[in-house]
Amino acid sequence: MHSLIEHRIPGNGLHAAKDLLARILQAREPYTMHGDITGLFDWLGDDGTEWCQEVERHRLRGSLLMSDKRMMPRPQTEEVRFLPDITAGASVGVTFGDVAFAVSLDPPHVSRLDGPGVATLLRNAFWALWENARETPRARSISKVDHTLLPERETRSSWNIPEEVLSDIRSTQRTTFLMNIGAIRHSYRQLVDLAPALDIRFSVKTNPDPRVLSALQEEGCGFEATSWHEVELARLAGASPEKVIFSAPVQELEDLRLAHESGVSVFVVDSVSQIDRIAKAAPDARCLVRIRTSGDHYAFINLSTKFGIPQAELIPMLHAVERAGLVPHGIAFNVGGQNEVATAWRDGIRQAHALAAECRLHGFPIEMIDIGGGFPIPVHPLVPRLEQIAPTINAELSGLHYLAEPGRLIAGDAGKLVAPVVSRAVRDGRTWLYVNASIFGVLQMMDRHRFHFPITTDRVDLDAEEYVISSLSCDGRDVISDSTILPKGVAEGNLLFIHFVGAYSAPVFNIGYGGVRPARVQYLD
Incomplete structure (x- = not known):
């Protein structure tokens, strides 16, 4: 018993x-x-x-x-x-x-x-x-x-690696980061098809690769920037200023000034201090006040502890915007990073609508609602699909200008890291596989947020085995996965595939660390 x-x-x-x-x-x-x-x-x-x-x-x-x-x-x-x-x-x-x-x-x-x-x-x-x-x-x-099908069910990626690319990686044994620009376009088009009323502004910080930004600009996508550097990257990609929103609730005066001088006119605030800086740097700016909503405590990365004001403070903050000579323009919220509850955006929009009605009673005609990002990628099978999320959003939209700031949703699936196994060892009864990659470089999301990306291999075997996947770096903390089930017998020369690493990863954080070489970057169309 x-x-x-x-x-x-x-x-x-x-x-x-x-x-x-x-x-x-x-x-x-x-x-x-x-x-x-x-x-x-x-x-x-x-x-x-x-x-x-x-x-x-x-x-x-x-x-x-x-x-x-x-x-x-x-x-x-x-x-x-x-x-x-x-x-x-x-x-x-x-x-x-x-x-x-x-x-x-x-x-x-x-x-x-x-x-x-x-x-x-x-x-x-x-x-x-x-x-x-x-x-x-x-x-x-x-x-x-049927657990032999788990890798496909687990990754649910929209694209496969061409065989000629795999052959090259096997022959060179070089860890390679693959960025599929076609997958970027596909994800953007899917979002536009499923939520046509949203004005999409890709989050530049998610993947500021110029090829990614240029492809999205060609598709008609706008951009969300959090610094002057990101505004400049969007401009270099061909974006017009009216297609860029500056959403950082905290930023230095110089960045605000340069963004305004480039033509950006919409800024996000959540403090009197930010309002004062914007009044100095962008005196005719339109401001969105960022609020907290009830949905982001479900997110993998909670943002409300760092940004956003309690909803009861919205009206006083709009008065502060008006007193500073700026234009009270709308409401912004963000349900956090990788939110896996399909109704989080619906609930946020409902709360924003209720607040907008209250604002109108105080003389503030809200024109825009920015629903932020946080749209998830399918790193495990229970993550809601965009097909489930979009209808809950569409049903709430009525009469206002609605922005969305997806990042991981568009870029995540476009990146895969292919890492040849460098060494295999058994330690204390557990099998360790060592690869030339690091959580302090290309896989930094695994360190900062313990984000678990799906890992598969080219090894085929009906039997399975548990592995520890580790960087070959000399840092004892640099372990990619404490427990991954893969086919039995994975060894030197086999390839490991780490999926959904197109956001917040290489080539942005493609640096060497502790003996790890930067990954080779290869683009696919």
């Missing part, structure tokens, strides 16, 4: 639940979580209800068991109990409130299933059930998940 492990979640349970999945499954015994776990429902979809409704509609029995209740309750305090049994061929049962999931993982070729590896298998099992529920018009149960 297993002992019962209890964990009480402080605050909202979304991030805690994600982080705890690995530890829960490592425990190999019943595990109960208490606390505010409403965010965990959001992780499953639109408040968790769409997922449950679809499954109930198609009555997926056998693989997924549900109680007689037709809807999952959403109290502020709920109990979630995990009953992991992760021996090969067994199933994993999970109970969310009154809804019980029994998912057969059946990984016959995986001898060691613990930590992030099992969390990945569980996520993919849920994903398979969800896809089946949406696409199958009649009752159908899933008895197992």
